[in-house]
Amino acid sequence: MVRKRGTYQIKILDKQLICVFCQNDEFQHREVYMDLSPLGETVTEQLTLQSFSCTSCGDIRMFEEKNRFDHTLQKHVSIIEYMEVIKE
Template sequence: MVRRRGTYQIKIRDKQLVCFFCQHDEFLHREVYTDLNPLGETVTDQLTLQSFYCTSCGEIRMFQEKNRFDHMLQKHVSIIEYTEVTKE
């Protein structure tokens, strides 16, 4: 598991991520790696999930990391955008 330091506002497919329970929009981040073993078969792939922990109520949301093709940039970019929240 890998953790980004800091607090983030998250956009997924250009939509702001908001907590279902408290409507807060600031999250801590962890990247979770899960080995896949469907029905006892050995699979060499690993599932990577982005885990977002609400800083207000503690609700956890998880999303699979995927890419989309950006026609303006002419390259694949992540569907998840991170904006660090700075505290003054």
């Protein structure tokens, strides 16, 4: 799942993501792909991290996007919610 570049307000497990340094709540998004391999062995797995960079101070937070089961919807949903911020 690749998201477009833009500015987002982010919720992780239904809690608003706030920058711990400047209290800003707007972040730039990008995906980071890391190949996991035991020491000296071939690549065994790829990890996808969601990287959020604060638009005010540049602090970076990274989360692995996992799914959880929502009993009200009866399906798996992402733990991360994205709401795009439109600048006028």
